[in-house]
Amino acid sequence: MSLKARITEDMKTAMKARETDRLATIRLLLAAIKQKEVDERVELDDVAVAAVIEKMVKQRRDSISQYQAAQRPDLAEKEQAEINELQVYMPQQLSAEEVAAAVDAAVAKHGAAPASMGKIMGELKGALAGRADMTEVNKLVKARLA
Structure with a gap:
């Protein structure tokens, strides 16, 4: 079952169970997926759906x-609840040690010069997309290159 089909099934389940908050979050997610499909005129695969989810979590x-x-802690709690619901659909997150090992391997491959930051981040984005917070990866790469 594709990720998009799983999300649709979860929406139906949330409707039947009358889980209004969960249903609202899933509908937002499906709307974002549909918008991306319409904009690009393609059917999104699981990787592209995960990218949409990752963008929504970052927002x-x-x-x-x-x-x-x-x-405004009340609004912050609502946003956190949405993050928790969205993360159900994200792939398994890597541990800090696994991320550090990937960063070290990329730095060793491309050299520890600050000029190679773009090459390192390009490689890591492809390898870690959806499985690690790229903001934290960026900070870790900058620390290694400094």
């Missing part, structure tokens, strides 16, 4: 930091 993390800065 919600940004919102949480802004809500916390504005002293």
Whole structure:
């Protein structure tokens, strides 16, 4: 079963169980997937669906930091609940040690010069996409190159 089909089935289950918050999050996700399909005129595969989910999670993390800065913990909790629901569909996340090992291997392959940052990040984005927070990977690469 494809990831998109699984999400659709979960939407039907949430409807039957009357889980309104979960249903709203799943509908947002399906709308984002459908929008991407219409914009690009393609049927998204599991990798592209995971990229849409990753983008939505990143947007919600940004919102949480802004809500916390504005002293709005109620809205931050709502965004966190949406993140928790979206992460169900993400692939298994890598541990910090696995991410560090991948960064070290990429730095060793391309050299520890700051000019090779783009090559290193390009390789890591392909290898770790959806399985690690790329913001944290970027920070780790910068620390290794400094």
